[in-house]
Amino acid sequence: MxxxxxDNWAGAHPAITKSLATHASGYSKPYSDDELDKAVERRFGEIFERDVAVFYVATGTAANSLALSLVGKPGGIVLAHREAHIVVDECGAPEFLSGQLRIATVDGAEGKIDPGRLRKKVESMDGDVHAGRANAISITQATEAGTVYSLEEIDAIAAIAKDFGLPLHMDGARFANALVSLKCTPAEMTWKRGIDMLSFGATKNGCWCAEAVVLFDKTKASDFPYIRKRAAQLFSKSRFISAQFDAYFRDALxxxxxxxxxxxxxxxxxxxxxxxxxxxxxxxxxxxxxxxxxxxxxxxxxxxxxxxxxxxxxxxxxxxxxxxxxxxxxxxxxxxxxxxxxxxxxxxxxxxx
Amino acid sequence: MxxxxxDNWAGAHPAITKSLATHASGYSKPYSDDELDKAVERRFGEIFERDVAVFYVATGTAANSLALSLVGKPGGIVLAHREAHIVVDECGAPEFLSGQLRIATVDGAEGKIDPGRLRKKVESMDGDVHAGRANAISITQATEAGTVYSLEEIDAIAAIAKDFGLPLHMDGARFANALVSLKCTPAEMTWKRGIDMLSFGATKNGCWCAEAVVLFDKTKASDFPYIRKRAAQLFSKSRFISAQFDAYFRDALxxxxxxxxxxxxxxxxxxxxxxxxxxxxxxxxxxxxxxxxxxxxxxxxxxxxxxxxxxxxxxxxxxxxxxxxxxxxxxxxxxxxxxxxxxxxxxxxxxxx
Amino acid sequence: MxxxxxDNWAGAHPAITKSLATHASGYSKPYSDDELDKAVERRFGEIFERDVAVFYVATGTAANSLALSLVGKPGGIVLAHREAHIVVDECGAPEFLSGQLRIATVDGAEGKIDPGRLRKKVESMDGDVHAGRANAISITQATEAGTVYSLEEIDAIAAIAKDFGLPLHMDGARFANALVSLKCTPAEMTWKRGIDMLSFGATKNGCWCAEAVVLFDKTKASDFPYIRKRAAQLFSKSRFISAQFDAYFRDALxxxxxxxxxxxxxxxxxxxxxxxxxxxxxxxxxxxxxxxxxxxxxxxxxxxxxxxxxxxxxxxxxxxxxxxxxxxxxxxxxxxxxxxxxxxxxxxxxxxx
Amino acid sequence: MxxxxxDNWAGAHPAITKSLATHASGYSKPYSDDELDKAVERRFGEIFERDVAVFYVATGTAANSLALSLVGKPGGIVLAHREAHIVVDECGAPEFLSGQLRIATVDGAEGKIDPGRLRKKVESMDGDVHAGRANAISITQATEAGTVYSLEEIDAIAAIAKDFGLPLHMDGARFANALVSLKCTPAEMTWKRGIDMLSFGATKNGCWCAEAVVLFDKTKASDFPYIRKRAAQLFSKSRFISAQFDAYFRDALxxxxxxxxxxxxxxxxxxxxxxxxxxxxxxxxxxxxxxxxxxxxxxxxxxxxxxxxxxxxxxxxxxxxxxxxxxxxxxxxxxxxxxxxxxxxxxxxxxxx
Incomplete structure (x- = not known):
């Protein structure tokens, strides 16, 4: 055959599995509170050239849903491309887990949100209580169409997010593929462009199960531990995720x-x-x-x-x-x-x- | 030190980790649809001497929350011991993920629900629309107090569940410990006693992350795939769970x-x-x-x-x-x-x- | 001026207000349990030529949201016209109050769902767990476009609902206007066509505040009292609604x-x-x-x-x-x-x- | 007989019903946006000696649930007396409509929260992510036991709320009864004591249906319109509530x-x-x-x-x-x-x- x-039909890279074996014995604090967990969080910080808050979750759907939950407001509407994973492939998890958000779609060629249409759409949402209000923007990088937003294209979306005070989320289920494609740094593709929250996926790229929400403003992260726990997404033996990320980042694997x-x-x-x-x-x-x-x-x-x-x-x-x-x-x-x-x-x- | x-400070047993390595290469269908996944589901059936529906989830909290969600009704109240994990350690996940359930506590010595008090409590809940209605009973085996319900004690709880038409859930985060303690079969400790839904935990007993909801009546399982997916608990590379269970059950490990x-x-x-x-x-x-x-x-x-x-x-x-x-x-x-x-x-x- | x-800028018809005065003194059982409440429920039965379950709620949005909640399933998607009130004017209440539903829109001329497009859309929803599943159909009579579905047009929608086993809801915020337009009986416009749940609105047609969910199959109504109460929609002095309906129906007002x-x-x-x-x-x-x-x-x-x-x-x-x-x-x-x-x-x- | x-078996006072007749004809803006609505809101301000935000809702349960929703946080727990209406009589509406809150009960004689026990309870809630965190305190005035907190007793509760940064809610379903009992001003019984949110009930005291959420800090009210609308609690012909309050407050009725x-x-x-x-x-x-x-x-x-x-x-x-x-x-x-x-x-x- x-x-x-x-890419989720493939298993795990040997280095990932080996790292699990390496870290299997001995004791460590559960719930993301051990030295390895903290070391990996610092590693994220190095990679993103910034102090970041990192929260492991079980799936990419969880990462997207909980990242959006963090910024969700009553009557809030997330703007996303009509082919986005959160729109077509998550069985309503973002709406369900946020307890309140709805998603409105914006078209655009090549799987990317068209900035002109986005701006028009957001402008049309004037906060009327019957219609609801714009609450956040979510882009997918790389997109479901196999394309990659250029840095300029992210800038164009981010400008709209900024103009209307909307948090900007990136679904990075294929973050590494996009990064390699753009030949830029993780920082350049995210917070330097205005991304506030990132779903950082590693599962599709050689891990067993390694998904994290990365928040670029740590001061806004204080609700997240509760958001994650009440969604039953807090792993006890968190080192099994940390061990994967440890190998994943090592030697630029x-x-x-x-x-x-x-x-x-x-x-x-x-x-x-x-x-x-x-x-x-x-x-x-x-x-x-x-x-x-x-x-x-x-x-x-x-x-x-x-x-x-x-x-x-x-x-x-x-x-x-x-x-x-x-x-x-x-x-x-x-x-x-x-x-x-x-x-x-x-x-x-x-x-x- | x-x-x-x-028990969640320990890592994974070498056989578990080895199994991950064994199954790491090659391709397999994601989302619990591969041969290994199906083989493990059949293995569960052998172990429980009955055709069962098995759904992997990320955490014990997820198993409990989603099992209860399956049977949740508007205004529904779950009866549980006041020290139960769902009461004190899950940050409201069962209430949140079910979208509707509340939990009422019942006392009892040694971490076990007192059947007399349980019956009285359920009798007092006459379905009044202001108060809500009894919806399910949940017991923990082994309990948070380190004790184990005897088969007769489970019978006593199950009799009440049956009398009032309430589904009976078992939180089996330490299922194996209880089983070994009682020296009975898995079937004898569960569906033969009247258990409808089981949170089957293996993480605390030597796995990295292996939790499953086991439903003993497959005909009532049709909503569960949606319940799991919308809660962002459907793993893509499900074989990483199956590989753990495969080793877990092999040679009675x-x-x-x-x-x-x-x-x-x-x-x-x-x-x-x-x-x-x-x-x-x-x-x-x-x-x-x-x-x-x-x-x-x-x-x-x-x-x-x-x-x-x-x-x-x-x-x-x-x-x-x-x-x-x-x-x-x-x-x-x-x-x-x-x-x-x-x-x-x-x-x-x-x-x- | x-x-x-x-039509919600107008107040109440004098007969409605007078009825409130008539019923203001004396004592009556609260929570829809008094003789007047029951008499009005019977009156609904006469009007619809069938024993029906009637539940008062505070707003048309509540009627729509709770009617859909009754039949909502995990991962469920309601099909509605893109201009439907539940889509554009309810701030996400149907999604929020059902705890789980999403709404997918279907186009069609004159504010009416096009049956061909509807069938195609439902057929495309094959129950895949990632996408979710078709759960119900909702039509608005009279529509937001000021048009009225003919009986044949309702039949065409109902046939699809039946083919796919989907409950059929009618948003009747302007029910009387449609009825008068079609010159048919309430039964002919609803359950004889296959409508399962009706949001019966009287507020826009001369009442102060009189909205009800009408369920045509009383055997499926048992969860509704809890759905209504937990949504804080159970009026205590319910006679103030009954008094309005009493006058509303009298002499065909x-x-x-x-x-x-x-x-x-x-x-x-x-x-x-x-x-x-x-x-x-x-x-x-x-x-x-x-x-x-x-x-x-x-x-x-x-x-x-x-x-x-x-x-x-x-x-x-x-x-x-x-x-x-x-x-x-x-x-x-x-x-x-x-x-x-x-x-x-x-x-x-x-x-x- | x-x-x-x-008190909800009684109907409405003649002055209330008469006011409805007075305001029935002519046109007015719906959704709490008309002159009468605004005049009543100003009247609330005069009564409370402070600029307040007033939001009508359909029931006392709605008032409680939505007031608490406004301040609800993930993993949040509301502290209330074990006999409180939100605990025993609302079918879980506060939990359901807030989408996240749980309620923990505190004992105390005469239907009142014991401040000593409350402080101890809040202190024990150290924000552990498994247990959840204290989020708000709710007291009932007059209580379900027919008693009334003295101003000093409210002070004692408010001091704890302040010490732990918890919003303080008052369920005033029988607000007027308490006020008359204490012979103080509305301001003295509420915001001057540290109450942040009030469920102001008039239904039990001679209205048909007149319940409002009163927020004492208008700057924190901006989410409330969406919270109310998505809960289907925004009346269209809002003047029917305003007309009741207009008569209710007139001549100190x-x-x-x-x-x-x-x-x-x-x-x-x-x-x-x-x-x-x-x-x-x-x-x-x-x-x-x-x-x-x-x-x-x-x-x-x-x-x-x-x-x-x-x-x-x-x-x-x-x-x-x-x-x-x-x-x-x-x-x-x-x-x-x-x-x-x-x-x-x-x-x-x-x-x-």
Whole structure:
């Protein structure tokens, strides 16, 4: 089988698992209160060039939901892209766990919020008590469309957040992939741009389960421990998360793994282009490739045990009846051999047409 | 340092960590949908001698909260012992995550609900819309007091649950410790007694993070996947939990580890008795020892880097001004050498008095 | 001043207020448990030709929110028209008070859900745990656009509800206006079509504050008293609602008042047409008139103290820069003289152009 | 029949109903935005000798729940007397509508929180994330036990609130009864003592439905409109509440009505004492009388159609097997003739013994 379904189909990098073994014995304080926990929090601070508050949670959905809960107000509405994970993939967890927030969607090409539309939308929300009020903005980096906001694009969103006094959240489930793509520092991609809260995901990039909420203003973090605990997201043996992050950050492993995934994704795109087997929706900027394939090719790949997702066609997207939008995802675990094999299957199909 | 603070201060058993390494490579379906996940679910079925629905969650608090959410009704009140974890240690998570439940406490000796008081309490809740209505009963096995409900005692609670049509939940954060103590089967301690929902905890007994909600009537489980997902408790790389349970159940490791912890707890109790250094509140039935020590002894042990908790004095409990209630917990990781060393410190203190 | 802003700007009909005086003295059981309360509930049954459960609540928003709460499931999504009151005018109350529901919008002309789009939308919601699941359908009768679903149009929606096992809710804030418009019986417009839950509004049609949830299947009403009480919507002196409904239904007052409002709205439309002062968006079917006026006319009317709302332009609606969409609402209190005066102002403006 | 069941069994005072008639015709802005609404808000300001924010809601339960919601924090716990309405009579509405709060009870004689116990309880809540944190204090004035906190007693509670930075809420469902009892000004009984939020109830004292949240610091009121609307508690025809308050405050009607109720309650107590038919639990301080009657007397009164509540025996209260605790409530509507008749029945029963 060839696996391109999702980066969460891969397991954990050996260094991550090894770190768990290293830290397994002996005693440590539970609930994020041990030396290792604190060392990892300091490590986050070094990485972000700033004293930050770090809170582990169980899932990316939890990170998003609880980060938004922290700033949620009665009648509050979060602005997000219509394809955002918090909109389409979290079963209402942000609304449920915040106890109050709703989400309004804003369109934009390439999975990114269009700043013009965002500003117009926020302006139209005049705080009328019947309609509710704008409460926060959430962007996804890298996006669900496999694209990456440029620093200037983040600036444009952040300017609106600032103008209207709205906290700005970044869903960083694929943070490392975006970072490697932009070739900038974590600080440059976040708080230096105006990001207030970050969902920092490492699970998709080689960890077992390592998700954290990072708050860039520690003075505003005092409610968060209660928000996390009442949502049943406070791990007792927190060192099992710390051990993962410890290895993840060591020797820049995290960047290396994201680099692999991004590079392989580019290779997949090249293979498709070279074999002329489908049309890429866009040049991949992170580790996801979206391509329109003939349905006959899809059937052929399925038959050959190539695993990938057939993707729902977005609104206003032109597609022929005998075509299918597909998503291929590369992970740290995907190899050049996998791509070579895929490439061969594409070529074979071209030959047999 | 000598560690008796809590079983969540220990890390993971080597077999658990090894299993993670074994299952780290290759691809598997996320979200509890892979072969290993399914195999572990079947294993649960074998262990409980019944087809069961198993749902992994991140914490014991999540297991309790979501199990109760499943049966929660508007105006619903859960009956639990006043020392129950859901009452004193979960920051309101069961109330919050259920969106509606409240908890009413029932007293009883030794950390166990008194059946007479429970029946009277439930009878007094006549469904009046102002007061709310009885909705479920929750017991903890082993209890927070280190005791274990006998099968007959569970029967007595279950009879009340049945009489009033109330679902019966068991908080099994220390399920294995209770099981080993009773020397019965998992089925005998649960659904054969009338338990409907079980929080099955393995974290305290040698896992990193392995908690599951077990539902004994699969036909009533259909809402649970949504309850879990909207609470942000659905792990993507679920095999990291399955891998732990796989090792946990293999060769009866789980029972062996619980047996160690219980035995060591008994040894701690013996050491205290033999050295006449304090008075045991009760004979430990699981892995927790509650003892009243002279404050001078507490100070002495603290000085010698013995780690344990000073416990809040329960209501109606007689204690002298120069005494302190203390809790010692044994885990799979605690050794006979640890107890011997503790014993020596107790003896030394006796000698120096 | 000439008032066409909204039907909730009018006070109460004298018969309603008189009934309050009639029932003010003496004692009666509180909390909807007195003879008058029960008599009114029976009256509802006669009107709907069926034994129904009736629950008073404080506002139309409460009626909608609690009716939907009754059938709400974890991960549940309510389908409603994008202009529905529950979508744009309730500050998230349905989501908040249900504790779990989200709302997805379906488009359709004239403020009505398009059955084809609805079916497609529901079909696309395959119960995936990440996306959530379809949970209920809500229609508004009369709609926020001043239109009325025909019985056949309700049938078309109800067929989809039935096919997918979804409860069907009707927001009847202007129930009487729709009923008078369709010239059918209350039963024919509701449960005979497949409506399960009705928000029955009387406030906009001449009462002070009289809103009720009507459940057509009494066997499914048992949770509702708790849902209402925990939402703080259980009135103590419930007779003050009953007294209003008693007068409202007596001698068909409610139908007479709605007839007045609808007729006057038609007169307003005629006045606009005859004076050629604006273009009607559509022929009014209830008591609301939507018209595109030249901005200069809007300014002129404002100057003359004519009170009406400038309405937000809907998506995909063509309007010139110097035009403004406006809403005029007639109530039981609006008179032919008011319309004549308006008509004269429109004529004057035409003359002065 | 003789009615002493509750003050919510009485209807409305003629002046209240008349005011509704007076204000019924004509048009006014909905949603608390009309001149009458504003005039009443100013009237509240005069009465409380301070600029206050006033928000109408539908029920006393709503007032309590939403006032507490305003100050609620994650993991927050409200301290209240174990007999408080928010504890025993609101079906969990404060917990539900706040989305997060729990309530912990504090004992104290005569239905009043014991300041010593309160301080100890708050001190014991050290903000531990597992246990949650103290968030607010709520007292009831007059209490559910028919007693009234003296100004000094309020001071004692307020001192604790201040020491721990906890907002202080007063449930004033029977505010006027307490005020008349203390013979002080509204300001002296509230913000001058340190009350931050008041549930101002008028329904029990002669209105149909007139409840308001009064916030003494207007600068902290900005979230409240959203809190109220999302809880579906924003009345459209708000003048129907304003009209009631307008009459309620005019010519000190409210104080007169409360004075009647309190006086009659004292008369009831006298009748019981003089006829030696039962033992009063305490001298009534407001409009409620608690008395222990022989069960044979209870039966006799029931037979004579005297309506009153048999009250649940509080914990630690000594009562003989053939006795029953009973509650008699006087309202503005209760007359001297009612008491005379009751007195006669008590005498008759004494004679027949």
């Amino acid at each position: 060839l696996h391109f379904a999702s 995290w960047l290396e793994l994201a680099h692999i995934a991004n590079t392989i994704a580019a290779d997949i795109a090249s293979a498709i282009t070279q074999t002329k087997s489908g049309r890429l929706i866009r040049k991949p900027q992170s580790n996801e490739v979206f391509v329109v394939f003939p349905k006959s090719l899809v059937a052929s790949l399925n038959e050959k045990d190539v695993v990938f997702y057939e993707w729902p066609t977005p609104a206003n997207f032109e597609i022929a009846k005998d075509e299918q939008l597909c998503r291929f995802v590369a992970s740290f675990h995907t190899t050049r051999e996998d791509v070579a094999e895929l490439s061969k299957l594409l070529e074979d199909w071209q030959g047999q047409k | 000598l560690h008796f603070a809590s 789980w029972l062996e580890l619980a047996h160690i912890a219980n035995t060591i707890a008994a040894d701690i109790a013996s050491a205290i008795t033999q050295t006449k250094s304090g008075r045991l509140i009760r004979k430990p039935q699981s892995n927790e020892v509650f003892v009243v020590f002279p404050k001078s002894l507490v100070a002495s042990l603290n000085e010698k880097d013995v780690v344990f908790y000073e416990w809040p004095t329960p209501a109606n409990f007689e204690i002298a001004k120069d005494e302190q209630l203390c809790r010692f917990v044994a885990s799979f990781h605690t050794t006979r050498e640890d107890v011997a060393e503790l014993s020596k410190l107790l003896e030394d203190w006796q000698g120096q008095k | 000439l008032h066409f802003a909204s 409610w139908l007479e008042l709605a007839h007045i409002a609808n007729t006057i709205a038609a007169d307003i439309a005629s006045a606009i047409t005859q004076t050629k002062s604006g273009r009607l968006i559509r022929k009014p079917q209830s008591n609301e008139v939507f018209v595109v006026f030249p901005k200069s006319l809007v300014a002129s009317l404002n100057e003359k103290d004519v009170v009406f709302y400038e309405w937000p332009t809907p998506a995909n609606f063509e309007i010139a820069k110097d035009e403004q969409l406006c809403r005029f609402v007639a109530s039981f209190h609006t008179t032919r003289e008011d319309v004549a005066e308006l008509s004269k102002l429109l004529e004057d403006w035409q003359g002065q152009k | 003789l009615h002493f069941a509750s 409210w104080l007169e009505l409360a004075h009647i109720a309190n006086t009659i309650a004292a008369d009831i107590a006298s009748a019981i004492t003089q006829t030696k038919s039962g033992r009063l639990i305490r001298k009534p301080q407001s409009n409620e009388v608690f008395v222990v009657f022989p069960k044979s007397l209870v039966a006799s009164l029931n037979e004579k159609d005297v309506v009153f509540y048999e009250w649940p025996t509080p914990a630690n209260f000594e009562i003989a097997k053939d006795e029953q605790l009973c509650r008699f409530v006087a309202s503005f509507h209760t007359t001297r003739e009612d008491v005379a008749e009751l007195s006669k029945l008590l005498e008759d029963w004494q004679g027949q013994k």
